[in-house]
Structures are given as C-alpha cells and as structure tokens.
Amino acid sequence: MCRDHDEVEPLPSSISRRGVIGGAIALAGAGLAAVGLPAEAAGPGEARSLGRPPVPQAVVVENGIVLDPLTGRVVEDAVVVLDRGKVVAVGNRSQTRAAVAEVNGRARVIDVEGRWVLPGLIDVHVHENAVADARAALIRGATTVRSGTSDFYQDIGLRALGPWAPGVVPRMKASGTFVTPDLGTTILGDPALAPLAGGVRTPEELRYLTSVNLDRGVDWVKTRVNERAGVPEQDPLTQVYDYEQIRAIVTEARKRGVGVMCHSYSEQAIDDAVRAGIKTLEHGVFVSERTLERMARQGTHFTPTMSAIGGMRDSSNPILKQRGEQFFPVLQAAVRRAVELGVTVVAGTDSFGLDVDPIGGEVRLLHEAGLSALDAIRAATTSAARLLGLESSVGRLARGYAADLITLDGNPLENPSALEQPHLVIAGGAIVT
Numbered sequence: 001m002c003r004d005h006d007e008v009e010p011l012p013s014s015i016s017r018r019g020v021i022g023g024a025i026a027l028a029g030a031g032l033a034a035v036g037l038p039a040e041a042a043g044p045g046e047a048r049s050l051g052r053p054p055v056p057q058a059v060v061v062e063n064g065i066v067l068d069p070l071t072g073r074v075v076e077d078a079v080v081v082l083d084r085g086k087v088v089a090v091g092n093r094s095q096t097r098a099a100v101a102e103v104n105g106r107a108r109v110i111d112v113e114g115r116w117v118l119p120g121l122i123d124v125h126v127h128e129n130a131v132a133d134a135r136a137a138l139i140r141g142a143t144t145v146r147s148g149t150s151d152f153y154q155d156i157g158l159r160a161l162g163p164w165a166p167g168v169v170p171r172m173k174a175s176g177t178f179v180t181p182d183l184g185t186t187i188l189g190d191p192a193l194a195p196l197a198g199g200v201r202t203p204e205e206l207r208y209l210t211s212v213n214l215d216r217g218v219d220w221v222k223t224r225v226n227e228r229a230g231v232p233e234q235d236p237l238t239q240v241y242d243y244e245q246i247r248a249i250v251t252e253a254r255k256r257g258v259g260v261m262c263h264s265y266s267e268q269a270i271d272d273a274v275r276a277g278i279k280t281l282e283h284g285v286f287v288s289e290r291t292l293e294r295m296a297r298q299g300t301h302f303t304p305t306m307s308a309i310g311g312m313r314d315s316s317n318p319i320l321k322q323r324g325e326q327f328f329p330v331l332q333a334a335v336r337r338a339v340e341l342g343v344t345v346v347a348g349t350d351s352f353g354l355d356v357d358p359i360g361g362e363v364r365l366l367h368e369a370g371l372s373a374l375d376a377i378r379a380a381t382t383s384a385a386r387l388l389g390l391e392s393s394v395g396r397l398a399r400g401y402a403a404d405l406i407t408l409d410g411n412p413l414e415n416p417s418a419l420e421q422p423h424l425v426i427a428g429g430a431i432v433t
C-alpha cells in the first residue's frame with residue numbers, strides 16, 4: 001500500500017466505505033476554515049478544479065547549504081529548484097543554471113541567506129484528529145507523518161486531503177482505528193465495528209478489526225501489547241495482548257501487504273510482539289538484549305518516541321513525572337544498544353493533537369542517546385522513508401523527489417537542536433512558513 005505522494009486517492013466505490021471515509025474527512029476538515037488555504041498554494045492564474053489538484057508555483061531556493069542525508073554530502077552556495085511539487089534540480093550555481101532558466105519569470109525566488117537546507121522531516125508516530133493538528137506538525141518541520149491511529153479514521157481523510165491542499169497538511173500514512181481490547185467511542189465511527197461491542201480479544205475479533213481497517217484503506221495497522229504510560233491510572237507494564245493475539249493481527253495484515261506497528265513497554269510483551277512479526281516497535285522501553293538481537297535479524301524497526309517518554313519528566317502529575325524519570329534512562333540505554341546491534345532506529349514523537357513535539361527534537365534526543373548526528377538525521381529522513389516505502393520520493397533533496405524542504409539557522413551535524421525550529425518549511429512545493 002505504498003502510495004506515491006502525488007497520486008490521488010480513487011473515489012470510494014461502495015456506499016458504506018464512502019459514508020465512513022466521508023465522515024472522517026468531515027471530522028478532519030472541521031478545522032480547515034480556521035486554518036485557511038494558503039493563497040500561493042495554487043500557481044498564478046491556475047483555477048481550482050475538482051478534477052485535478054492544484055499545482056504549486058515554482059520556487060528557487062538559493063544561497064543555501066544543502067545536506068543530503070543519504071550520502072552525508074554537503075553542498076555550499078547551493079540552489080534548489082522546485083517545480084510542480086517536485087525537486088527539478090539541486091546543486092551549485094553552475095549545476096542548476098539550466099533549471100533556474102527554465103522556471104525564470106514564473107518562480108518565486110527565496111534567498112535563504114546561507115542557512116542549511118534539508119529535506120522535510122518524517123515523523124513516524126503521530127496522532128492527528130484534525131487539520132489543525134496536522135498543520136501543527138507540518139509547521140514544525142514534519143512534511144511526512146505516519147499516523148499511530150486517529151479517533152475516527154481522520155488520518156485517512158487527512159491523507160486524501162494532502163494533494164488537494166498543498167502546504168496545509170503533511171503527507172500521511174494512515175493506520176485508522178487502534179486494534180485494542182476495548183474500542184470505546186471509536187466503535188461509533190464505523191457501523192462495521194458494532195460486532196466488537198463486547199471487546200477485541202479473540203483471534204476472530206482481532207482478525208475482524210484488522211480487516212475492517214484494511215477495507216478502509218489503512219497503510220499500517222497499529223496495535224498494543226501493554227497499557228499506556230501517559231495515563232496515571234494505567235500501568236504500562238501490564239500486558240494486554242500475547243504472542244497468539246499479535247500473531248493473528250500480523251497474519252491478517254500481511255495478507256494485504258500491510259505492516260503492524262506495536263505500542264509496548266514490558267520485556268515479555270515486547271518479545272511476544274517481535275516474535276509475532278510486528279514491523280515496528282513503538283516506545284519499547286524495557287526491550288531485552290535478546291529481543292534487540294532478534295529485531296536486528298528480522299529487520300524490525302525501533303521507534304523509541306524519546307520526546308514522549310522524556311516529556312513525562314515534566315508532568316505536573318507525580319506518577320507520570322516519576323515514570324518519566326524511571327523510564328527515560330532505560331530507554332536511552334536501549335537505543336544505544338539497538339544501534340550497536342544494528343537495529344534501525346526511526347524518529348517518532350508520539351505527538352497528540354495540537355500538543356506537538358517538533359520532530360527535530362526527537363532527532364536531538366536520538367543523537368544524545370548515541371546515534372551519530374547524521375544517523376539521527378537519517379532516522380527522520382532516509383531510514384523513515386524506507387520504512388514507509390517512500391525512499392524514492394521523500395527523505396532526500398534530489399531530482400524527482402518531493403518538493404519538501406526545511407531551512408535551519410545552524411549546522412545540524414554539529415548541533416542537531418538546530419532542527420527543532422525550522423526557519424522555512426516547504427511541503428509539496430507550497431510554502432508553509
């Protein structure tokens with residue numbers, strides 16, 4: 001299910017699917033009026049049409065220092081030429097002269113005054129339920145995100161909206177409804193969920209909920225093996241699903257080529273989930289050495305969400321504060337060991353709604369835990385792109401890639417905290433900030 005960023009969702013074919021996804025789009029779009037569509041989203045003189053998404057104006061970004069996360073190569077006094085939502089040229093002035101001439105007269109020219117220029121960042125774990133949530137992540141530099149579920153399939157609505165509202169929401173990989181023992185009010189988001197009123201525990205129930213998500217068009221399936229850490233009433237070391245239960249989900253998702261991302265904390269639960277074949281381990285604080293070795297062998301990715309775990313240390317709730325202080329150093333050690341053992345670490349903030357941690361902050365935390373600055377940047381660019389099946393369209397500034405970029409006030413290889421406050425954000429060729 002690897003959609004290219006500029007491929008437009010086909011219109012829903014069945015009434016049921018149309019109703020559900022239409023509702024999600026309405027929910028996600030509730031904040032659209034407040035956010036507003038940037039005037040420059042459509043090119044000059046381009047009339048909006050329902051048959052074709054708007055084409056952003058060409059942009060020439062000049063006088064920058066470009067970093068390619070794949071190779072680590074740095075180009076000074078660089079020019080990046082963006083046209084029709086893609087990078088058409090990147091390099092020094094002589095290498096880009098022809099491309100600049102090609103867009104001359106119709107491009108907006110931005111002098112970035114010697115700032116660093118990087119591809120837009122990727123946050124592989126967010127929860128966005130409205131346009132305003134998605135926009136909040138975008139202006140902090142996440143031009144591509146993977147949803148770790150939304151309440152009522154709003155992530156699917158946001159995914160569809162992207163190409164039609166360039167610069168308003170990030171490119172989205174959706175996971176739909178959380179595969180969790182009790183659906184709560186989410187059960188009202190889709191008539192097909194009604195049979196799960198008694199809970200989601202048997203292999204049959206787990207397969208059913210997974211297949212409902214797949215029918216709605218999710219790119220990922222999100223589940224859990226433990227309770228939540230961010231809620232004082234819950235014990236994150238309590239296990240909620242075992243090996244057999246996760247196996248039922250993974251098997252069903254794999255039938256349609258979809259990977260499973262799994263929220264986890266306790267050692268045994270993590271091991272169960274990894275053995276059952278999840279694709280990414282989310283949080284994963286008490287992951288054991290043995291499980292990390294298995295992850296390296298299997299290619300299971302690790303999303304430690306250090307922003308979220310570390311953020312609990314600042315909580316006004318004493319239970320959460322203590323939990324953050326206990327968990328964070330354990331997680332740092334796990335990340336360090338994961339890197340030593342060859343596990344691919346990817347950057348996810350677990351931002352929720354408007355409470356967005358900048359993805360650049362996660363990069364800084366990964367660097368502090370032991371990744372080199374370049375590898376920490378890769379966790380939010382090339383490694384994350386590969387995980388999402390987008391390695392030939394995002395995560396780099398190269399010809400043919402998406403016109404997603406950020407500019408920074410400092411050198412991120414020397415000081416990754418420069419990534420936390422992007423100066424300029426361009427997404428899909430549209431200027432966000």
Ligand SMILES: [Zn+2]
Pocket residue numbers: 125126127148350
């Ligand atoms: Zn989450």
